Amino acid sequence: MGKKSTNFIASLPVRKRVAIALWKLATNSGYRSIGHLFDVSKSLVCWCVQDFCKAVCTLLAPEIVHFLDREKFKDVADYFENRWGLPQCIGAIDGSHIPIIAPREYYTDYFNRKGWHAIILQGVVDGKGLFWSVNVGKPGSLCDWVGQGGMYPVCTKDICGVNVGYYVLGDSAYPLQNWHLKSFPDNDRLTPEQQTYNKKTSRAWVIVENAFGRLKGRWRCLMKRNDSDIKLDKSMVLTCCALHNLCESHGEDFHQDWNTSLEEPVLVIAAQDIEEECSEIHQAVVRHLNV
Structure with a gap:
């Protein structure tokens, strides 16, 4: 500089x-x-x-916001299991809309369901709330998400008779995959086992909500529309995620009056058909959390 x-x-x-x-x-x-x-x-x-x-x-x-290597995956999974009792979990995923000025080209693509122009920030955090995967820049009109499947190292663990690989946690709006687990929709007909599973996974998943809250609390440029072009907006968002990791890893104090009320999560298109393998892994984790 x-x-x-x-x-x-x-x-x-x-x-x-x-x-x-x-x-x-x-x-x-x-x-x-x-x-x-x-x-x-x-x-x-x-x-x-x-x-x-x-x-x-x-x-x-x-250097500080990058996809984990095999050894780091194991360390993150061990941390999740020790803190929340979730085996093989390597992160929690969520998304958020970042306000922007309408671009000159394809501006309708960036007009989201809430009535303003935005780009989508999707992040995956570890058990300490540090981003290790960030995808930013998708137009706000999209409801789809950026999958991470197929990129994790093959490292399975026997859980209640089922080989379960690494997975991330998402909320009920995300599709169920063999590498992505979510809570059961609350339809007032959940079994006690499903309720226990929801309680324990939601307690762990909230780490990503807290990370987004702290991210936006420190860096207010993510809260209001920037008077910048979309290329700089994307660069600013990634910069803020990197600075978030830097602040958190160095134990910088976070004042509670910085907290912001988070917007509703990014909606995604849920899969209509759940593969048998996904269901088996899901049920294996349910049984494990109810032992």
């Missing part, structure tokens, strides 16, 4: 350029207001934000 000074003007120090970008991400103030605050031009504020997000997405994000 460093720039060279010229004979006509001194370059802005990197520390100040970073401070300008962080202020934008944390407050979502307008470029003009930030320019007055830091005594720089509006255009320079925009350049600082662009350069900072580009640097984070290029250098920092690949």
